[in-house]
Amino acid sequence: MANADYETHEHDVVVIGAGGAGLRAAIEAAAQGVSVGLICKSLLGKAHTVMAEGGIAAALGNVWPEDTWQVHFRDTMRGGKMLNNWRMAQLHAQEAPERVLELERWGALFDRTKDGRILQRDFGGHRYARLAHVGDRTGLEMIRTLQYHGIHQGIDVYMECTIARLLKDGERVSGAVGYWRPHGKVVLFKAKAVVLATGGIGKAWKITSNSWEYTGDGHALALWAGADLIDMEFVQFHPTGMVWPPSVRGILVTEGVRGDGGMLKNNKGERFMFNYIPEFFKGETADNEDEADRWYDDKKSNRRTPDLLPRDEVARAINAEMKAGRGSPHGGVYLDIASRRPADYIRRRLPSMYHQFKELAGVDITKEPMEVGPTCHYVMGGVRVDADSTAATVPGLFAAGEVAGGMHGSNRLGGNSLSDLLVFGRRAGLHAALYAKDFGGPLTVDAGQVEAVAREVLEPFSRAGGENPYAIQADLQETMQSLVGLIRSERELTEALRKIETLKARAKRVRAEGARTYNPGWHTALDLRSLLAVAECCAMAALERKESRGGHTRDDHPYTDDQWGRVNVVLRLRDGALQLSREPLPEMPAELRALFQERK
Amino acid sequence: MPTFTLRVFRGDPTRGEFKDYRVEAEEGMVVLDVIHRLQATQATDLAVRWNCKAGKCGSCSAEIDGQPRLMCMTRMDLFAEGEPITVAPIRAFPLIRDLVTDVGFNFEKAKTIPPLRLKPPEPDGTYRMMQEDIDRIQEFHKCIECFLCQDVCHVIRDHEENKPAFAGPRFFIKLASLEMHPLDTRDRTAFGRTTAGVGLCNITKCCTEVCPEGIHITDNAIIPLKERVADSLDPIVWLLRKFRSQKTQPV
Numbered sequence: 001m002a003n004a005d006y007e008t009h010e011h012d013v014v015v016i017g018a019g020g021a022g023l024r025a026a027i028e029a030a031a032q033g034v035s036v037g038l039i040c041k042s043l044l045g046k047a048h049t050v051m052a053e054g055g056i057a058a059a060l061g062n063v064w065p066e067d068t069w070q071v072h073f074r075d076t077m078r079g080g081k082m083l084n085n086w087r088m089a090q091l092h093a094q095e096a097p098e099r100v101l102e103l104e105r106w107g108a109l110f111d112r113t114k115d116g117r118i119l120q121r122d123f124g125g126h127r128y129a130r131l132a133h134v135g136d137r138t139g140l141e142m143i144r145t146l147q148y149h150g151i152h153q154g155i156d157v158y159m160e161c162t163i164a165r166l167l168k169d170g171e172r173v174s175g176a177v178g179y180w181r182p183h184g185k186v187v188l189f190k191a192k193a194v195v196l197a198t199g200g201i202g203k204a205w206k207i208t209s210n211s212w213e214y215t216g217d218g219h220a221l222a223l224w225a226g227a228d229l230i231d232m233e234f235v236q237f238h239p240t241g242m243v244w245p246p247s248v249r250g251i252l253v254t255e256g257v258r259g260d261g262g263m264l265k266n267n268k269g270e271r272f273m274f275n276y277i278p279e280f281f282k283g284e285t286a287d288n289e290d291e292a293d294r295w296y297d298d299k300k301s302n303r304r305t306p307d308l309l310p311r312d313e314v315a316r317a318i319n320a321e322m323k324a325g326r327g328s329p330h331g332g333v334y335l336d337i338a339s340r341r342p343a344d345y346i347r348r349r350l351p352s353m354y355h356q357f358k359e360l361a362g363v364d365i366t367k368e369p370m371e372v373g374p375t376c377h378y379v380m381g382g383v384r385v386d387a388d389s390t391a392a393t394v395p396g397l398f399a400a401g402e403v404a405g406g407m408h409g410s411n412r413l414g415g416n417s418l419s420d421l422l423v424f425g426r427r428a429g430l431h432a433a434l435y436a437k438d439f440g441g442p443l444t445v446d447a448g449q450v451e452a453v454a455r456e457v458l459e460p461f462s463r464a465g466g467e468n469p470y471a472i473q474a475d476l477q478e479t480m481q482s483l484v485g486l487i488r489s490e491r492e493l494t495e496a497l498r499k500i501e502t503l504k505a506r507a508k509r510v511r512a513e514g515a516r517t518y519n520p521g522w523h524t525a526l527d528l529r530s531l532l533a534v535a536e537c538c539a540m541a542a543l544e545r546k547e548s549r550g551g552h553t554r555d556d557h558p559y560t561d562d563q564w565g566r567v568n569v570v571l572r573l574r575d576g577a578l579q580l581s582r583e584p585l586p587e588m589p590a591e592l593r594a595l596f597q598e599r600k
Numbered sequence: 601m602p603t604f605t606l607r608v609f610r611g612d613p614t615r616g617e618f619k620d621y622r623v624e625a626e627e628g629m630v631v632l633d634v635i636h637r638l639q640a641t642q643a644t645d646l647a648v649r650w651n652c653k654a655g656k657c658g659s660c661s662a663e664i665d666g667q668p669r670l671m672c673m674t675r676m677d678l679f680a681e682g683e684p685i686t687v688a689p690i691r692a693f694p695l696i697r698d699l700v701t702d703v704g705f706n707f708e709k710a711k712t713i714p715p716l717r718l719k720p721p722e723p724d725g726t727y728r729m730m731q732e733d734i735d736r737i738q739e740f741h742k743c744i745e746c747f748l749c750q751d752v753c754h755v756i757r758d759h760e761e762n763k764p765a766f767a768g769p770r771f772f773i774k775l776a777s778l779e780m781h782p783l784d785t786r787d788r789t790a791f792g793r794t795t796a797g798v799g800l801c802n803i804t805k806c807c808t809e810v811c812p813e814g815i816h817i818t819d820n821a822i823i824p825l826k827e828r829v830a831d832s833l834d835p836i837v838w839l840l841r842k843f844r845s846q847k848t849q850p851v
Contacts (some may be wrong), residue, residue, distance in 0.1 A: 043649075045745055046657045101726060107781065109717045109734045109741060116728030134738065140656065141741055148774075151707075152715050159707070182696050211651040245628020251654045349641065356654060361628070361674055472639035514645030517612060521644030590770040 006177075006450065008189045009514040010443070011037040011156070012436035013429070014176060014191035016163050016218065019047030020421030021401025021428070022138075022197030023146035026097075028429030029195075030460045032051075034436050036429075037398045038150070039158045039178070041198075041213050045147045048199050048211055049421065051253035052139025053133025053352065055101075055121055057415030058096035062113055063120045064299065065129035069093040071127050074595050076416060078280075079125040079310045081550045082381070082565060083231070086588040087387035088407040092423050099422035100132045108145040108159060110134055122259040125310040125413040127284070128299065129259075136350045138252045142418055148585020156332040161187060163217065164526065165453045166194060166225040166397070169444045171227060173575070175395035175451040181523060183518025186454045193432035196222060196383060196392075196399040197425065201534040203527075205376035206474075209241055209252040215527040216534030218403035222383045223533060223573050227392040230405040230568040230583075231381035232534070233541035234551040237263075237486045239314035241375025244330035250375040253335065253353060255414040257370075261296060261347050262337035264318065265369065266326035272333075273276035273306035278319035279308055312411040312550050315374040319486055322373065334371035338366055369468070374486055378417065379534075380551055381541065384570065387586075390424055393572075396435065400428035406568075409552025427596035461526040466511030469525035471523055476503050476528075476535060482540050489555040493543040500536050509533055514593045540580055541569040601626055604676065605684040606634060608646070612697045620684060627678040630669035632660050635699075635841035655812060658746030662699050663688045668748040668810045706747055709767045712795060713774055715769065717786040729782045739820060740777035742813040744768065747805035749817060755800050766797035769807035769817045772774040776821035779828065789832040797823050 012034035015026045026038040040047065052060035059072040072093035077084050100118065104110065111119040111130045120129045134141040151157070162177035167190075175190040198218030202210025223229055240253040258264070266272045272293075277285045285306050286292035292305035307314070318333050328334055337346055343366035347354050350365070357363040357370060382405035383392050389397045403422045408416060460466070507529070512522035548554050549559035567582040601624045610619045623634050632650055639646045650660040653672045660671040665679075665686050679685050691808040721727055749769035755762050767775070777793055778784055791849045793797045815821075823846055 042651055042659065043703070046651045046659050048651075050651045050657050050744075051654065104727060105718055105783075107778075107783075109729070109738055109781075112729055112731040112734065116730050117726070134741070137656070140744065144741065144743075147717065148710070148713075151711050157707075182700075211653065211657075213651065218659070246626055247633040248654075262849075352656065358631070359655065359675075468644060470644065474640070512645070518647035518700045519645045520639060520647060524644075562732065574830045 007185065008190065009037055009158070009187070011035045012191070013037070013193045013195060014189045014414055015195040015197055015429070016176065017041070017047065017197035017401070017403070018044055018420060019049035019197065019199055019401065020045070020142055020146065021425035023143070023150050023432045024047045024153045024422050024425030025195045025197055025400055025429035026563040027150050027153055027433065028426045030155050032430065032433035032437070033241070034433045036155045037158060037191070038155050039161050039163060039189070041160070041162050041217070043159050045143055045282065047143065048214060049143045049418070049464055051209070051211070051252065052142070052418055053136040054123055054256040054259065055133030055138045055415050056096070056142065056418040056428050056440045057094060057099055057123065057126060057130050057413065058100045058132055058419055059130060060097045060100065060118060060120060062117045067128040067130060069594055072096070072130065073592070075126050075356065076413060077409065079413040080411050081560065082409065083549065083568070083585065084409030085324035085387055085406035085586060086592060087490040087586065088424070090592065091427070092407060092420060095423045096419040097515045099419065099426065103142065103145050103422070106145050108141050110141070121256060122296070122308065122315065123414045124255055124258065124308040126415065131259070131415040133256070134258050135348070135354045138418065139196055141163065143162070150491060162523065162526070163221065164457050166221050167445055167449050168225060172364045173394055174443060175447050175448055178253045179199070179457050182518050184519065184522070186334065186457065188445070188450055189237055189537070190443055190445050191573045192436035192443055193396050193398060195428045195432045196397065196403050197401050197428070198308070200402040201256050201538070202376045202378070204476060204480045204535045204538070205485070205529050206477040207241065207250040208376040209238060209250055210376065216530045218399065219382060219537070220530035220533040222394070222397065222399065223537070223571070225394050225397060227397055227572045227575065228384040229381060230384045231410070231538055231541070232379070232537040233545050233569060234410045234569060235376060235378035235532070235538060236311055236378040236380060236551045237315045237374040239311055239318050239374055240335055242361065243328070243332035243373045244361060251356070251360070252375065252377065253372050254350070255311070257335055257337055259352060260307040260337065261340040264307050264308070264334050265334040265336055265339065266321045267328060267387070268326060271307070272321050272326070273309065273314065273317055275311070276313065277306050277319070278313060281313070283341055283479045285309065285591070294510050296526040310411055310413060315486055316553060318374055328371040332371040334369040336369035338368060351502060362418065378402060378412055380410060380412055381538070385578060388427070390428040391431060400433045402422040402483035410552060457526060458576060460510055460512035460522055463509060463511040467506050469510050469512070469528060470512060472503055472506050472528055473524055476531060477502070479503070484535070484542060487555050488542050490543065493539050496539045497536065497543065500532060500539060504532050505534065536578065537571050540578065542572060544569050544580055544582070602681045603635065604679065604681060606638065607684040607686045608638070608699070610646070610698050611695070613695050614696070615680050618686065629676045630662055631674045631676065631685070632673055634676060635671060635687065637652060647696065647700045649700050656744060658744030661690050661746045661748050661751065668751050670746060670748070672813050673812060689745065692751040692753070692757045695735045703747055705763060706745070706750060706770060709771050710774070712767070713771060713778070714786055714788055714791055716778060716781060717782050717785055719785045727783055733782050737777045737780050739815055740773040742815055743773055744813060745770065746812060748810045748812065752806045752810045754802070754804060754806065759804055761802065766800050767795070769822065771796060772801070772825055773796060773815060773821040774818055776825050779825070790802060792825050793829045793832070798822065801826070
């Protein structure tokens with residue numbers, strides 16, 4: 001072991017990422033009695049989960065006793081246009097209620113029903129009001145609950161530490177190397193099992209609801225370590241991001257606005273969603289305003305408002321209205337809750353939306369409509385995992401939450417992310433701990449690999465005349481926004497891949513100025529490695545899939561194609577080159593298939 | 601496009617100074633946008649902590665013209681174009697570099713708070729809570745841990761020596777939220793008096809004034825905590841509390 005040069009920590013399980021999935025994984029692993037390290041890129045409690053607004057989808061049946069895991073499962077699969085890993089969707093629907101109740105036992109205070117149970121709200125694509133929530137700050141409640149429960153479980157927390165590479169011992173993962181953001185020193189983590197819980201890739205786009213951290217680190221770490229990625233073409237553009245003023249463009253406006261009665265309108269005042277009901281959802285969607293309005297209070301005899309179609313459908317509709325010249329003055333459409341609900345209701349149900357529009361845009365949402373438009377929000381694709389254990393295709397590596405692929409198919413329903421984090425975070429922690437307990441032989445770390453990573457992270461300081469990291473990042477964001485956006489084509493995707501090649505070459509010359517102490521320029525230079533890797537995967541997979549489905553819309557292949565409904569696009573790195581293949585979806589058993597034939 | 605002079609603290613614990621930068625600001629921009637523009641164009645290594653840029657994560661706390669604020673929620677149109685805008689790190693915590701401080705104090709204090717001790721569930725295994733019984737605590741749960749209340753608190757702002765015996769306003773609301781939690785059975789009165797140092801607060805309400813979430817820290821959390829501490833020392837009140845619910849809601 002020749003790593004005495006670097007600060008070294010050893011754990012049975014190391015969890016990378018401390019949002020909902022990472023925290024839940026660390027708590028579960030610790031409960032199994034193994035030693036756990038939890039690595040956060042930011043401070044504890046600041047991960048992206050904190051920004052989640054609407055709620056946690058779970059068929060608790062508190063508001064609509066008719067709701068069961070089977071209905072939730074069906075909604076999830078249909079929302080994902082049947083491309084989901086059925087077993088993940090099943091486990092998710094079955095276990096989400098218990099995960100929510102567990103949060104309550106750990107101190108979370110959800111909004112209540114009149115009889116004192118957890119209140120549930122309507123959201124897109126969910127047949128019944130299903131989202132456990134706290135106003136519009138559910139993610140904050142969730143992360144604080146996990147954080148304050150977690151700090152008493154004997155977990156070692158490493159804050160403001162970025163992981164640069166995973167380490168391998170032969171085929172299996174043996175740890176990770178990263179750097180401390182505050183002082184810039186290299187740090188080595190030796191681990192029997194590693195859980196990736198790093199979130200998504202949204203920072204590769206210009207208009208995004210994602211924070212600086214969302215640079216696809218976990219996707220890239222897995223890819224570089226030899227693991228498979230699936231479904232990377234599926235990127236969710238949330239239909240409602242802020243559009244004005246320019247500096248807040250992309251900031252999320254919760255789907256809860258529509259769940260609580262908000263209506264989308266164009267500049268003629270028309271509720272245009274009635275014009276965009278796809279065949280697939282016709283049976284369950286109201287085709288007139290009266291029925292849609294009645295649905296809020298009577299779900300049994302009315303069909304759901306088209307304002308609450310799944311996000312992919314709504315985002316495309318908004319995009320089409322804007323392109324047809326029926327948009328709002330600042331390039332969005334209107335989202336109006338003021339004309340349906342009284343001011344005190346809006347302030348109580350949506351306090352942070354009220355605050356956000358008032359403070360940042362000077363708009364009072366209790367009096368006037370918001371202007372909203374699509375914003376890059378979530379990647380459905382990710383590390384290919386075993387549904388039950390969350391194990392990746394590399395031994396010792398596990399993945400949960402946004403970084404894992406399969407659960408949401410081609411499009412995620414709102415509210416299914418927070419529940420995904422809890423269900424699969426717990427499973428990842430459990431199975432990583434079990435794997436660590438069964439681990440045979442010595443835990444070996446190759447000093448040469450550690451050295452190579454240490455050299456790699458310090459390289460930007462040696463390139464005095466090199467490129468500005470922010471300029472490369474901005475050019476990548478522009479490329480992905482304009483060429484790998486909501487609507488795609490072969491010509492644009494080919495162009496995107498060509499530009500990404502150029503950006504990769506430029507990134508090899510990226511420079512860092514100043515010293516290693518808390519240096520965001522240097523951090524950005526290093527984040528470019530993963531950003532470019534995930535951008536390339538996304539564009540390649542998008543070029544491959546010649547159909548339109550969920551979060552992947554091809555102008556040149558505008559229809560959903562059954563042939564493509566049977567395969568995942570898989571990416572893996574072999575001998576330094578990205579390999580792409582189409583591989584069959586796991587087949588759903590007959591008793592679950594029957595759920596899709598019962599109803600319209 | 602208006603151009604502003606930003607007077608930004610640059611330095612580390614050994615030395616530092618305010619440096620002037622000229623930056624353009626578009627309509628609707630906040631201080632954090634301008635700091636980012638500075639980073640991208642003039643000072644790539646300018647250290648600043650941020651995440652959500654929407655007032656939800658509490659990472660970008662700073663002192664702007666002497667006022668503790670979130671950079672992401674401070675609009676540039678608050679300022680006149682001619683005057684320099686001073687941006688400094690929060691002062692109550694040790695500097696790491698530029699606008700970033702070591703807020704580890706808060707994470708250490710967090711660990712000392714005795715966690716929830718759950719009462720037994722209803723026969724069906726779940727719990728019932730009425731909305732009106734949790735409204736007050738939900739207010740405390742809005743805390744985004746920006747630590748501006750800690751930064752502005754007289755007890756620790758310029759008194760390093762008080763830090764070991766004082767948890768600070770952020771953790772008083774944490775303490776109050778647990779004390780008022782309908783499912784909790786633990787008594788933290790002694791902890792509040794001794795380890796957390798509730799008695800050191802002299803109710804100047806500075807914390808409440810800077811809270812970006814508008815939490816009534818002093819009125820709704822600290823004063824009720826102080827009352828509990830005082831009551832716990834009074835044998836008659838103590839007996840009364842034994843017979844009534846321990847979880848009475850303060851007004």
